[in-house]
Amino acid sequence: MSEHSEHIVPARLYILIWAILIVCTVLTAWVATVDLGKFNTVVALGIATFKASVVVLIFMHVKYTSEKMTKAILLAAVFWLLLLLVLSLTDYSSRPQGLLVPSSSDLVRMV
Amino acid sequence: MSDSPAVLEHAEHEDRPELRHHFADVEQQRNAASLGMWWFLGTEIMFFGGMFCAYLIYRRWYFPEFAAASRTLDLKVGTFNTVVLICSSLTVAMSVRAAQLGKHKQQVRLLFWTLVFGLSFLGIKTYEWGNKYKEHHIPTFDYNVISGEGNIVKGNEALLGIDEVQNDPVKLRQRQEEIQQHTKIFYSLYFALTGMHAIHMIVGVGIFIVILWMAHKGRFTPEYHTPLEIAGLYWHFVDIVWIYLFPLLYLIDRRPGA
Numbered sequence: 001m002s003e004h005s006e007h008i009v010p011a012r013l014y015i016l017i018w019a020i021l022i023v024c025t026v027l028t029a030w031v032a033t034v035d036l037g038k039f040n041t042v043v044a045l046g047i048a049t050f051k052a053s054v055v056v057l058i059f060m061h062v063k064y065t066s067e068k069m070t071k072a073i074l075l076a077a078v079f080w081l082l083l084l085l086v087l088s089l090t091d092y093s094s095r096p097q098g099l100l101v102p103s104s105s106d107l108v109r110m111v
Numbered sequence: 112m113s114d115s116p117a118v119l120e121h122a123e124h125e126d127r128p129e130l131r132h133h134f135a136d137v138e139q140q141r142n143a144a145s146l147g148m149w150w151f152l153g154t155e156i157m158f159f160g161g162m163f164c165a166y167l168i169y170r171r172w173y174f175p176e177f178a179a180a181s182r183t184l185d186l187k188v189g190t191f192n193t194v195v196l197i198c199s200s201l202t203v204a205m206s207v208r209a210a211q212l213g214k215h216k217q218q219v220r221l222l223f224w225t226l227v228f229g230l231s232f233l234g235i236k237t238y239e240w241g242n243k244y245k246e247h248h249i250p251t252f253d254y255n256v257i258s259g260e261g262n263i264v265k266g267n268e269a270l271l272g273i274d275e276v277q278n279d280p281v282k283l284r285q286r287q288e289e290i291q292q293h294t295k296i297f298y299s300l301y302f303a304l305t306g307m308h309a310i311h312m313i314v315g316v317g318i319f320i321v322i323l324w325m326a327h328k329g330r331f332t333p334e335y336h337t338p339l340e341i342a343g344l345y346w347h348f349v350d351i352v353w354i355y356l357f358p359l360l361y362l363i364d365r366r367p368g369a
Binding site: 006008009011014015017018021022025026028029032033034035040041044045047048051052055056058059060067069070073074076077078080081084085088089092093097098 | 142145146149150152153156157160161163164167168171172173186189190193194197198200201203204205208211212343344347348350351354355357358359361362363364365366367
């Protein structure tokens with residue numbers, strides 16, 4: 001009979017992670033009002049990715065799991081998502097922009 | 112003879128009613144359940160990924176309109192709702208811990224608070240959607256962003272390129288038409304994304320009502336609390352979706368005067 005040894009995370013660490021997440025939320029809302037030029041979006045997504053990583057690693061116990069398949073599924077899913085986003089955006093960025101649908105005022109002029 | 116693996120396995124099945132007959136032991140069962148939830152979350156990433164991708168492409172195309180429409184979302188309420196959701200994730204994580212330690216009362220109390228936070232999030236979201244309805248920002252028949260209560264042009268003239276066409280009535284009309292159409296795409300994606308997220312929250316609340324009931328009945332012990340654990344994984348995932356939705360929808364461009 002194999003007794004499974006689950007990792008029990010100290011309550012203090014959970015509360016620390018919670019505090020970090022709250023601080024990051026307030027920080028991201030504040031820093032959006034500061035003019036960083038093009039870097040506003042980069043900073044906002046950077047903070048979001050940091051928050052998501054902390055939730056996955058600590059709250060979802062990925063840091064402590066001995067199950068390699070969990071990590072494999074997670075990495076595969078993130079890789080797939082990046083493939084979708086990066087390839088789609090590079091494709092669309094290298095084409096004429098916008099929907100190829102005439103606006104209603106164009107149609108009025110055509111009549 | 113009595114030490115043979117088959118007999119021992121049988122013994123474990125006897126004194127563990129939660130152990131299904133097709134699993135060798137409790138740990139194997141737990142790993143299988145957890146893995147199943149991770150596979151499901153993988154498909155959920157694909158599901159939300161498609162909508163995020165559509166959002167990013169349109170945002171690139173129609174950035175000024177998206178930025179102006181994003182400013183109509185209530186930043187304070189959005190930030191507060193993010194905090195509420197993070198609190199619910201903490202109570203879920205802590206209730207799993209309480210189950211691991213066999214602290215029954217604490218576990219039930221934390222699950223109760225999870226439901227309170229989850230329902231508060233949905234209540235606040237409903238309030239926000241209500242405001243969008245009043246401002247005529249729901250892409251339906253009386254959709255209007257260029258005049259009236261939900262005027263998003265006022266204060267955003269430079270951003271939306273209204274300044275340049277101010278003196279040409281034909282071009283102004285054309286530009287207003289474009290602003291109507293392109294912000295409609297923002298609000299459609301806003302309602303699709305936050306709506307899908309809200310449906311996930313409603314499902315999560317349903318799951319946690321069952322989990323709370325099971326916890327109340329004393330079904331979770333330090334040896335067995337898999338349903339609570341994998342329901343927790345789902346809840347944290349829904350939290351992560353919101354962690355990305357918040358900056359993408361609310362914080363496109365909040366720089367004053369930009």
